[in-house]
Amino acid sequence: MPVLLAISLVHMLNDSMQAVVPALxxxxxxxxxxxxxxxxxIGFxxxxxxxxxxxxVGAYSDRRSMxxxxxxxxxxSMIGMIGIAFAPQFWFLLIAVVFIGLGSAIFHPEGSRVVYFAAGGKRGFAQSVYQVGGNAGSSLAPLMTAFIFVPLGQFGAIWGTLFAGFAIAVLLGLLPWYRRKLAEWETERSRAAAGKAGSTLVEKMSHPRVKFAMAMLVFLVFARSWYHAAISSFxxxxxxxxxxxTTQQAQIPVFLFLAAGVLGTYFGxxxxxxxxxKNMIVFSIAGAAPIALVLPHLPLFWIYPVITVLGFVxxxxxxxxxVYAQFLMPANVGMASGLTTGLAFGMGAIGAVALGKAADVYGLYDVMLACSFLPLVGLFALWLPSDRKK
Known part of the structure; x- marks a missing residue:
């Protein structure tokens, strides 16, 4: 549990730095x-x-973790924070954002592996503790806008360097434990690869049903990322x-959505x-569909409770x-984590550009109305193979 809490804290600090960008x-x-x-x-x-x-990074670290x-x-990420604070124009800003993105790309697969080692038999609980940290960091974006960036402006991003410095200190403290667990895991994997267990594992990963399930999972996370980008960014x-x-008033519903998502991540x-x-994946995406469909048509008073429930679901x-991706790819924990929290969200980043362009051309109201149909894609989750024994 101390390791889980420590890596969850670092996850919060990492995603807080990422949250600086949409907050600005x-x-x-x-x-x-x-x-x-x-x-x-910028979001893209x-x-x-x-x-x-x-x-x-995950595929490389599966072979040679560092x-x-x-x-x-x-x-x-610290370099990126400094760059954002002093960026004089759009292109300098993009370069600074790339540094933050690369720092996050390096952290997430290795962070998920730390969680995998510390989980014991409760992988859902352990992953939720880890992801709660990240979602808590992301939920700080509206608060940073209201209390830091509106008064201080762009230079307020320099506060993000404090997040990076604290995170580095915590990670240096975790390294001895992580190296020891990694050595034990490498030894066990070498023994399994030399026997029947290793061949069975390879056969499972190459099975067409596993490939289909992984492709379907990435597609579902991709659709959810488009909708999440619509709410968090636009x-x-x-x-x-x-x-x-006003700008400050508009942060409250977005904060409620993201903060409720922190609770949803844990309880999920x-x-x-x-x-x-599988049951939770179906509930989280398809279950949000009716709430998402009514959100653009609500009076202001009802937006606050409804968007809170929406974020939770x-x-x-x-x-x-x-965890489902790791269930499908148990020998490639880093790649499984990268595909779900990485590539799928990267594909969802295309949605940020597409939505921004569509809003400029067709108007923001029509775009938000169209996005409300995205959670219906979650019905495809019914095709995923079950992880439960019959």
Missing amino acids: YPILEDSLDLSLMQVGW MLNMTSSVMQPV PIMLPIGMGL YQFFLKDHYGL GVLADKLGL VLSGFSVSV
Whole structure:
């Protein structure tokens, strides 16, 4: 548990640095005179570098893990924070965002492996504790906008260097434990590869049903990422345009969505250990569909409770998706984590650009209305093979 709490804390600090970028959207839109499409490109660069690189890092670390890369990744994020604070124009801002993305891409696969070693028999619970940290960090974006970036402006991003420094200190303390567990795991894997267990594992991973399930899982996380990008990145602009809220007032519903997602992440992992991984994935995406469909049509008063419930349901399957991928690919924990929290979210980053461009062309209201249908894709989760014994 101390290891889980420590790596969850680092996850929170890492995702808090990532949250600085969307938190600055309203400020950067004014200070650098950005269009909504440029705002989408910022999100695209952040998510593509932090996400698409994750399976690459995960695949490499499955063969040759390097624990020292954890603090090195945080160092790259620190450089990115400094770059954002002093970026004079759009292109300098993109370069700084790339550093933050690369730091995050290095951290996540190795962080998931630490959780895998510390989980014992409760993988859903352990992954939920880890992901709660990350989602808690992401949920800070609206608060940072209201209390840091509105008063301080773009330079307020320099506070993110404190997050990076603290995270590096915690990771240096975890390295001896991680190296010891990694050596034990490598020994066990070598023994399994030399016998029947190793061949059985390879056969399971190459089975067509496993490949289909993994492809379907990535597709589902991809659709959820598009919807999450619509709420976390553009819903604040929708509230300002459609309901006449100020920048600070528009942060409250977004914060409620993200904060409720923290609770959903935790309870989703706990329930998955009892109810099954597939069942929670179906509930988290398809179960959010009716709530998402009514959200754009609600009066302002009802938005606050409804978006809170929506955030809880949508993110209740966040950590479960990672555990399900590890269930499918037990010999490639890093790659499985990278594909679910990495590549799928990177593909979802394309949604940030597409949504920004569509909002510039067709209007924000029509785009948010169209996005409300995305959770219906969750019905495809019914095709996933069950992880429970019949």
